[in-house]
Amino acid sequence: MNYHLTFFFLLFLTSLASFSQESEQQARKHLMDLVNERKERFDEFNKAIETRSGIFGNQTKKDLKAANEVLRDIVKTDNRIIFELQRLLEHKSYEKTAETYVDRTNTAKLESYLTAIGNLNKKNKELVLKNKDLSRQMERSSVIFWIIIILAFALITYLVIRLRKAKRSSLN
Numbered sequence: 071m072n073y074h075l076t077f078f079f080l081l082f083l084t085s086l087a088s089f090s091q092e093s094e095q096q097a098r099k100h101l102m103d104l105v106n107e108r109k110e111r112f113d114e115f116n117k118a119i120e121t122r123s124g125i126f127g128n129q130t131k132k133d134l135k136a137a138n139e140v141l142r143d144i145v146k147t148d149n150r151i152i153f154e155l156q157r158l159l160e161h162k163s164y165e166k167t168a169e170t171y172v173d174r175t176n177t178a179k180l181e182s183y184l185t186a187i188g189n190l191n192k193k194n195k196e197l198v199l200k201n202k203d204l205s206r207q208m209e210r211s212s213v214i215f216w217i218i219i220i221l222a223f224a225l226i227t228y229l230v231i232r233l234r235k236a237k238r239s240s241l242n
Contacts, residue, residue, distance in 0.1 A: 094161065101154045108147040115140040 118137040122129050 094158070097154060097158055097161075101151065101158070104147060104151045104154060108144060108151065111140055111144045111147055115144060 115137060118133065118140050121133050121136070
């Protein structure tokens with residue numbers, strides 16, 4: 071059950087990562103557009119500051135109001151840029167957290183695999199030693215078996231010879 075949940079979580083993170091790459095690229099493009107927009111507004115502000123439509127080349131209230139409006143637009147654009155940067159940072163933070171979780175999960179799995187491999191190697195060594203002991207016992211049993219067969223054959227031969235001698239001596 072736990073493996074299923076982990077699998078689905080990793081699948082979700084993978085799909086989220088591919089989606090987040092696309093959205094991150096879009097967010098960067100949007101951020102660059104905002105920076106370009108700010109640059110254009112700042113150029114407008116410079117033009118508005120240089121505008122002097124008053125008598126003797128002075129700025130009028132209208133000129134100052136126009137410059138202030140452009141400044142307000144610059145501030146609004148700056149606020150949107152800051153918002154986008156915060157959003158990107160939060161996204162990066164989330165990705166880092168997800169990567170950390172995946173790394174921890176993978177590390178835990180790796181440690182459990184290493185433990186299992188160690189246990190299996192230990193068990194394998196024990197079984198190899200047990201197999202060698204059984205092979206030695208089998209060789210001893212085989213030698214004893216052949217000794218018994220040879221002794222039985224010798225005993226039977228001895229008895230057959232003795233019976234024949236006994237039959238001959240009783241016939242004579």
